Amino acid sequence: SETVIRRDRFSGGPARGFMSSLQADERIFAADLAVDRAHTLMLVEQEILSESEAGAILGALETVEADGHSALPDGEDVHEAIESAVIGHIGPDGGKMHTARSRNDEVAACIRYQLRADIIDAIEATIALREGLIETARKHVETTMPGYTHLQPAQPITVAHYLLSYEATVARDTARLVDAYDRTNQSPLGGAAFAGTPFDIDRERTAELLGFDGVMRNSMDSSSARDFLAETTAALATHATTLSGLAEDLIIFANKGFVDLADAYSSTSSIMPQKKNPDTLELTRAVAGDATGALTGLLTTLKGLPRAYNRDLQRAHGHTFEAIDVVSEATLIAAGAVTTASWNDEILADAAGDGFSTATGIADLLAMAGLPFRTAHEVVADAAEAAESTDSKVTAANLDAAAQKVLGESLYEYVTAESIEDALDPHQSVVSRDSQGGPAPTAVTETLEKAVDELQIA
Numbered sequence: 025s026e027t028v029i030r031r032d033r034f035s036g037g038p039a040r041g042f043m044s045s046l047q048a049d050e051r052i053f054a055a056d057l058a059v060d061r062a063h064t065l066m067l068v069e070q071e072i073l074s075e076s077e078a079g080a081i082l083g084a085l086e087t088v089e090a091d092g093h094s095a096l097p098d099g100e101d102v103h104e105a106i107e108s109a110v111i112g113h114i115g116p117d118g119g120k121m122h123t124a125r126s127r128n129d130e131v132a133a134c135i136r137y138q139l140r141a142d143i144i145d146a147i148e149a150t151i152a153l154r155e156g157l158i159e160t161a162r163k164h165v166e167t168t169m170p171g172y173t174h175l176q177p178a179q180p181i182t183v184a185h186y187l188l189s190y191e192a193t194v195a196r197d198t199a200r201l202v203d204a205y206d207r208t209n210q211s212p213l214g215g216a217a218f219a220g221t222p223f224d225i226d227r228e229r230t231a232e233l234l235g236f237d238g239v240m241r242n243s244m245d246s247s248s249a250r251d252f253l254a255e256t257t258a259a260l261a262t263h264a265t266t267l268s269g270l271a272e273d274l275i276i277f278a279n280k281g282f283v284d285l286a287d288a289y290s291s292t293s294s295i296m297p298q299k300k301n302p303d304t305l306e307l308t309r310a311v312a313g314d315a316t317g318a319l320t321g322l323l324t325t326l327k328g329l330p331r332a333y334n335r336d337l338q339r340a341h342g343h344t345f346e347a348i349d350v351v352s353e354a355t356l357i358a359a360g361a362v363t364t365a366s367w368n369d370e371i372l373a374d375a376a377g378d379g380f381s382t383a384t385g386i387a388d389l390l391a392m393a394g395l396p397f398r399t400a401h402e403v404v405a406d407a408a409e410a411a412e413s414t415d416s417k418v419t420a421a422n423l424d425a426a427a428q429k430v431l432g433e434s435l436y437e438y439v440t441a442e443s444i445e446d447a448l449d450p451h452q453s454v455v456s457r458d459s460q461g462g463p464a465p466t467a468v469t470e471t472l473e474k475a476v477d478e479l480q481i482a
């Protein structure tokens with residue numbers, strides 16, 4: 025047939041394999057069948073195809089589906105290969121399937137159709153991680169631990185407060201993926217090559233049949249825009265960056281003996297028999313590299329492309345599919361590692377006071393008693409320095425000596441010895457910081473409730 029002859033002219037030569045996306049298109053094989061069916065149904069409803077023509081095409085598509093992607097004839101891409109297979113089954117009338125469309129709007133529809141399912145998987149993974157963080161936080165509202173800035177002991181917090189800090193970040197990662205889903209789930213079908221079609225097509229109908237929320241309003245934008253890939257991949261790279269921070273912390277916490285990873289999430293050494301290594305977390309940390317690489321690859325591919333379709337686009341969506349697979353997997357692994365890890369309450373409580381981490385609490389106490397905060401800071405800093413020079417812990421006596429020196433007055437003019445002792449205790453220090461969103465068990469319980477409400481879990 026003429027179709028075969030035209031293709032022969034362009035089908036040979038050393039560039040054939042380079043140009044073909046058939047193998048990678050396996051990812052959109054099922055999507056292409058769905059798009060073909062919706063388009064064929066619309067064409068018959070619009071009386072562009074006869075019922076018998078459409079029936080034959082739909083029948084052939086059944087066979088193509090049953091035979092699977094691997095049985096497709098050779099082709100430049102999955103769209104061409106499926107069309108060739110349909111023609112092979114029912115003859116030249118199979119070519120009527122491609123009436124009033126182009127591979128340009130077709131491939132854009134396929135990518136969007138497949139990607140939205142993948143985005144839902146990614147969203148579900150982030151929700152599983154949030155549930156894991158919440159579930160673990162619930163058990164550790166009272167578990168005091170050190171909080172760090174610059175990786176130096178800073179102020180005591182609780183394990184629940186720490187875990188919920190990541191729940192809050194991942195909640196925004198979920199929201200970014202939901203936004204990306206909304207803009208991905210718009211139908212480009214009917215944009216044709218980029219310049220529309222003279223056929224009386226019904227774009228709303230194909231959008232509805234394929235479950236898209238709406239129809240893209242400009243045919244040129246429909247066939248060429250890939251910002252939905254950029255947005256999705258950016259959301260994935262952002263989330264992978266979140267994951268890398270969480271993984272890094274847990275690796276450090278494991279190193280300090282604060283947390284023990286479950287064996288299922290650990291690995292050992294082939295030579296050192298005593299080793300238990302946090303490999304799953306290290307791999308999770310590394311996935312930020314994959315996702316950022318994918319985003320860079322994608323944006324670099326898209327940058328400066330002229331309107332409308334250019335073949336460069338064939339190399340765009342692979343970046344997003346690679347990122348979404350590995351980021352979703354890493355998210356589920358992180359969820360599993362967090363949920364199954366055990367926190368060592370005693371080691372954590374001991375470490376919570378390290379490095380005079382209650383210093384800010386003492387300064388706050390003095391400021392609450394009426395000293396200017398900067399003066400209070402000076403008193404506490406002086407006591408810290410004195411304790412450091414004798415390699416001992418700061419006591420009420422150190423603080424009083426510092427007050428005499430800095431203020432020329434006793435500390436007890438301002439506060440009681442008992443309140444000082446309380447403020448020096450890491451757990452009491454946590455309990456006192458009950459401002460909204462803070463680490464005090466009362467505040468954390470409210471944060472927990474908000475997180476649970478947002479996820480609508482029990």
Ligand code: ARG
Pocket residue numbers: 045100101102127128131333335337338339
């Ligand atoms: N396989 C191509 C892609 O993934 C779609 C085909 C459009 N080809 C073309 N020469 N207009 O982008």
